Amino acid sequence: MSSQLVISAIAPDRPGIAHEIISLVTDCGCNITESKMKAMGNTFSLVLMAKGEWNALAKLEHILPNKASSLGMTTMMQRTGPTEPRKELPYRVKVIALDYPGISKDLTNFFADQKIEIQEMSCNTYPAVQTGAMIGSIKLTVGIPSGSSVSEIRERFNKFCAKTNLDGNMEPIAQ
CATH class of the missing domain: 3.30.70.260 (ACT domain)
Structure with a gap:
């Protein structure tokens, strides 16, 4: 059964920063189902939702902090469930x-x-x-x-x- 993880991150803006974080997510076996990315001033910001099997998300949760640190990136993560149908x-x-x-x-x-x-x-x-x-x-x-x-x-x-x-x-x- 697949789960979802919301990731929020900010880092100094530079070419390739989006690719590095997206590559990490997909290399862990997760799919990006939604994302928002934007340069604000000289800072890159993103919020994305990754979906995957529990072990793929656990791998991402384990690897992301060290990778983020090496990129000068501050991150937060939180598991989430499926969206309830809206009325x-x-x-x-x-x-x-x-x-x-x-x-x-x-x-x-x-x-x-x-x-x-x-x-x-x-x-x-x-x-x-x-x-x-x-x-x-x-x-x-x-x-x-x-x-x-x-x-x-x-x-x-x-x-x-x-x-x-x-x-x-x-x-x-x-x-």
Whole structure:
């Protein structure tokens, strides 16, 4: 029976770092079923899920700390189980605004108050073309509980955006 292991890692960014960690996972006999990798500043970051037989994951858990240390990488690992079927309605949320400290906190607090799970979130900042002012762009995937009134949630979201001066929208994700 196969199991799953979530690995989180950061290291100084350099060419080949992604290949080295991916090679280690596959050389241990595991399959990468999901991953996110990104250079942030001069740091490489990754989160991945490896799937394999219990002995392949045990081998990976044993080898990874020493290999990570030799790469100057900090890692964390945790075993996980299969994802339970979701009964939520998947929605994509996009927000753009002048960047300010706390924009992500305000947005995540809104969804927490609504009892809506954030399944994925990415944030970026960039200078506006004409003014150079920093713009914040946030994209989320959320799960709206079945039985909830989507129109009421969307109305509360629109009021939240107006109150906090955010340009935001919520759209269903077609499966």
